[in-house]
Amino acid sequence: MSDTMESVEQFRQRAREWIRANLGPIQPWDISQNCENDEEELRAVARDRALQRKLFDGGFAGLCFPREYGGQGLSPEHQRAFNEELVGHEFPSRFAVPTFSPCASVLLEFGTEEQKARHLPAILKGDEVWVQMLSEPGGGSDVAGITTSAVRDGDDWVINGSKVWTSRAWWADWGLILARTNWNVPKHQGLSVFILPLHQPGIEIHRIERLTGETEACQEFLTDVRVPDSDRVGEIDAGWTIGTRWMYHERLGSNSPYVTRPEGYASESPTEASTVALARRAGRLDDAATRELIGESRMLEIVTHELQRRLSSAAASGKGNTDTSSVDRLFRAMAGVRRSTIAFELAGADAAAWTLEEEDGHGAPGMRFLMRQVSCIGGGTTEIARNVIAERVLGMPREASGDKGVPFRDVPRGARRG
Amino acid sequence: MWHTLTSEQELLRDTTARFLGDRVPLSRQRKELRHDPVGFDPGYWKEGAELGWTMLLVDEAHGGGSVSGRGAVDLALIAHEFGRHAAPGPLVDCNVVAAALSGASAGMGQDALGEILTGQAIAACCLGAAPWDLPGQGALTIRREGGDMVIDGTVRPVESGAQARWLLVTGRGDGGITQVLVPADAAGVVIRPLGSIDVTRRFAAVTFEGVRVSADAVLGVPGEGAPALARQLQNAAVMLSAEAVGAMDAAFAMTLDWAFDRYTFGRALASYQAIKHRFADLKSWLEASHAVSDAAAEAVADGAASAMEVASAARAYVGEQGVELAQDCVQLHGGIGVTYEHDLHFYLRRVTLNRLLHGTPADHRRLIAALQIEREKAA
Numbered sequence: 001m002s003d004t005m006e007s008v009e010q011f012r013q014r015a016r017e018w019i020r021a022n023l024g025p026i027q028p029w030d031i032s033q034n035c036e037n038d039e040e041e042l043r044a045v046a047r048d049r050a051l052q053r054k055l056f057d058g059g060f061a062g063l064c065f066p067r068e069y070g071g072q073g074l075s076p077e078h079q080r081a082f083n084e085e086l087v088g089h090e091f092p093s094r095f096a097v098p099t100f101s102p103c104a105s106v107l108l109e110f111g112t113e114e115q116k117a118r119h120l121p122a123i124l125k126g127d128e129v130w131v132q133m134l135s136e137p138g139g140g141s142d143v144a145g146i147t148t149s150a151v152r153d154g155d156d157w158v159i160n161g162s163k164v165w166t167s168r169a170w171w172a173d174w175g176l177i178l179a180r181t182n183w184n185v186p187k188h189q190g191l192s193v194f195i196l197p198l199h200q201p202g203i204e205i206h207r208i209e210r211l212t213g214e215t216e217a218c219q220e221f222l223t224d225v226r227v228p229d230s231d232r233v234g235e236i237d238a239g240w241t242i243g244t245r246w247m248y249h250e251r252l253g254s255n256s257p258y259v260t261r262p263e264g265y266a267s268e269s270p271t272e273a274s275t276v277a278l279a280r281r282a283g284r285l286d287d288a289a290t291r292e293l294i295g296e297s298r299m300l301e302i303v304t305h306e307l308q309r310r311l312s313s314a315a316a317s318g319k320g321n322t323d324t325s326s327v328d329r330l331f332r333a334m335a336g337v338r339r340s341t342i343a344f345e346l347a348g349a350d351a352a353a354w355t356l357e358e359e360d361g362h363g364a365p366g367m368r369f370l371m372r373q374v375s376c377i378g379g380g381t382t383e384i385a386r387n388v389i390a391e392r393v394l395g396m397p398r399e400a401s402g403d404k405g406v407p408f409r410d411v412p413r414g415a416r417r418g
Numbered sequence: 419m420w421h422t423l424t425s426e427q428e429l430l431r432d433t434t435a436r437f438l439g440d441r442v443p444l445s446r447q448r449k450e451l452r453h454d455p456v457g458f459d460p461g462y463w464k465e466g467a468e469l470g471w472t473m474l475l476v477d478e479a480h481g482g483g484s485v486s487g488r489g490a491v492d493l494a495l496i497a498h499e500f501g502r503h504a505a506p507g508p509l510v511d512c513n514v515v516a517a518a519l520s521g522a523s524a525g526m527g528q529d530a531l532g533e534i535l536t537g538q539a540i541a542a543c544c545l546g547a548a549p550w551d552l553p554g555q556g557a558l559t560i561r562r563e564g565g566d567m568v569i570d571g572t573v574r575p576v577e578s579g580a581q582a583r584w585l586l587v588t589g590r591g592d593g594g595i596t597q598v599l600v601p602a603d604a605a606g607v608v609i610r611p612l613g614s615i616d617v618t619r620r621f622a623a624v625t626f627e628g629v630r631v632s633a634d635a636v637l638g639v640p641g642e643g644a645p646a647l648a649r650q651l652q653n654a655a656v657m658l659s660a661e662a663v664g665a666m667d668a669a670f671a672m673t674l675d676w677a678f679d680r681y682t683f684g685r686a687l688a689s690y691q692a693i694k695h696r697f698a699d700l701k702s703w704l705e706a707s708h709a710v711s712d713a714a715a716e717a718v719a720d721g722a723a724s725a726m727e728v729a730s731a732a733r734a735y736v737g738e739q740g741v742e743l744a745q746d747c748v749q750l751h752g753g754i755g756v757t758y759e760h761d762l763h764f765y766l767r768r769v770t771l772n773r774l775l776h777g778t779p780a781d782h783r784r785l786i787a788a789l790q791i792e793r794e795k796a797a
Contacts, residue, residue, distance in 0.1 A: 274790075276791050288784065291784040291787040292783040293783075294783075294787035294790060295782070295784055295786035295790075298727075298787070299731040299734045299735055299783060300735075302710065302713075302727065302731040303706050303710045306709040306728075307706045309709065310712065311709075313421060313422075324705075327701060327702050330699070334699075383695070386694065386695040386698035387694065387698075389702070390695065390698045391694070394698075394701060396677070396694050397689040399691060
């Protein structure tokens with residue numbers, strides 16, 4: 001099949017023409033993700049589903065997915081070309097992460113034929129939005145230490161426990177869940193992966209209000225949820241094999257070759273005021289110190305982009321490994337922290353208080369600053385990323401752990417997890 | 419540096435690496451070359467020129483040529499080796515001037531280019547005006563007087579200023595940037611050698627006291643030199659960044675080895691989480707520096723619209739973070755890291771110096787800001 005693959009340049013030309021003919025300009029909700037209220041969010045969701053369907057009907061959905069599941073069987077270079085052509089245009093942003101990466105990527109790698117045939121075309125057509133049910137209230141970065149349990153009962157599994165930080169669970173369709181199926185073995189050896197519809201009796205979904213007032217993330221309480229064994233992904237108790245790839249795809253996130261989103265430096269949200277606009281509003285644009293901050297922010301944006309490009313080309317040439325994505329994760333977080341501090345600094349006192357009309361551009365730097373550390377927490381903290389880089393990339397000795405080789409039921413747990 | 423190279427590029431890089439290792443090992447630079455007025459043996463630069471060091475940015479019609487068709491990328495490979503070996507020699511300025519003269523018409527410019535290409539002569543940049551200058555700034559003026567150009571002012575530090583036969587002089591005049599090529603022995607050129615933070619390189623202050631050159635010494639049109647200067651700064655950025663990244667590579671590698679070999683309280687340094695986390699940060703800076711430095715070389719080689727911005731991003735980032743990485747390497751070594759006997763200071767010097775030449779990180783940040791402001795105005 002590869003010998004008949006369309007050349008990237010030919011494909012780019014075709015994609016450009018199709019995008020220009022079929023997709024409108026990028027919209028605020030494509031990037032900011034969080035709408036003013038639930039009604040707006042649900043309208044944006046419906047629109048994203050329709051856009052995903054449009055891509056599918058146009059032959060541009062799932063470019064790197066095999067044809068038998070509704071994809072196009074093309075290469076990561078084709079996806080990159082498409083993403084580059086997509087700059088400035090609307091796109092189904094709510095499908096990018098986590099539906100395509102990690103969820104669909106994990107299904108493609110580990111799902112049964114039946115699972116893939118059922119779900120991958122549905123995802124590509126815009127019918128299924130997925131969430132990942134990984135983190136638990138009892139612990140974030142120690143993913144293998146989860147306590148949600150799945151117990152075999154005839155042809156079913158019965159799941160009990162709680163998952164947290166699942167963005168969009170309140171309206172999404174399916175979940176990929178990691179659960180403990182064996183408590184008598186060390187923690188990594190007793191995990192399994194399942195898929196389940198989110199909206200069913202036994203799953204109670206609470207929305208978490210973050211300090212900004214935004215309520216996109218959710219917590220799920222699972223009580224005797226029955227999942228047929230045919231919805232198990234991979235072997236029983238082999239969930240960690242999947243889990244490491246799952247987290248690899250999660251770290252790739254929107255840089256995954258399975259994800260469609262505009263590629264390039266100019267990825268700033270159109271609703272966020274640029275650093276230049278912030279400085280101008282504060283009356284400080286011609287100040288040399290201000291210029292340096294504007295330049296530094298843009299510099300970090302460029303370096304972040306180029307680092308990601310370097311690491312993915314290393315992976316493609318076989319010179320990187322899954323652990324080097326932690327370098328990207330760490331850098332992106334630290335650069336993001338600095339850039340949000342710069343925006344806050346440039347806005348000056350205007351970041352503190354604003355009128356309703358000014359809210360989008362004006363108030364945002366203050367709010368983003370309050371939420372600054374999220375980029376260092378979500379998806380595994382930067383402390384964990386530093387451990388991974390030191391131990392697995394640089395080969396330094398591993399940290400002592402209290403759970404190595406210990407049956408999970410005997411692992412010491414804090415009061416909250418007991 | 420790049421993960422994939424052509425075999426010709428690998429040959430170019432490896433030949434230079436071997437040559438530098440043979441001719442200017444740190445053991446020689448530490449001792450006999452330390453007080454040498456030039457900093458390297460007679461013949462070293464000419465032989466380097468034969469290996470291709472000065473020809474990569476010059477087109478074939480003018481006696482140059484690249485290995486891959488992307489001269490700036492090839493040159494970045496050489497510069498990276500210069501950084502890894504903390505090698506002496508006016509790589510940056512000679513290549514900037516050679517590229518600037520590549521399009522020059524016959525006459526003095528062609529003579530100078532021929533000498534630079536063969537390594538017979540050294541060229542130096544006297545950057546007396548720059549795009550990041552604030553209003554009223556700029557060290558040199560170049561004004562028209564009759565049929566001549568008259569240069570006034572002092573520039574410092576100028577690399578190889580006392581060794582150069584040719585000076586590419588940039589100043590303000592005719593309402594903008596003007597560039598002229600000046601023989602170093604022209605009347606009114608006063609050159610004073612300077613001490614510097616790098617034992618491997620030589621600097622001078624160059625003063626122009628009403629130096630008079632004929633109008634055909636002007637590169638391009640008086641007052642309209644800004645675009646040519648921008649290209650020169652991009653070329654300099656590619657080399658300075660690649661060199662710094664080479665030095666960062668070497669400093670990081672030796673510090674990593676140290677962390678495994680050095681034991682305190684019965685444990686290797688590498689086993690302490692505080693140290694591990696510090697190394698993780700250094701690794702992320704190092705990878706990011708590689709990434710943006712390579713991207714700058716590619717953008718400059720391809721003449722991309724983003725070339726100035728990416729080149730300045732490389733200079734601003736690598737300039738800032740290269741020094742932080744090297745200082746952290748000193749800290750992780752402890753006291754031995756500040757001794758002359760240790761190799762580490764050669765790399766600390768290299769990144770520290772490169773940070774300051776052809777625009778500081780602050781200069782480049784302001785330049786990036788100006789580009790962004792222009793872009794948003796146009797949008």
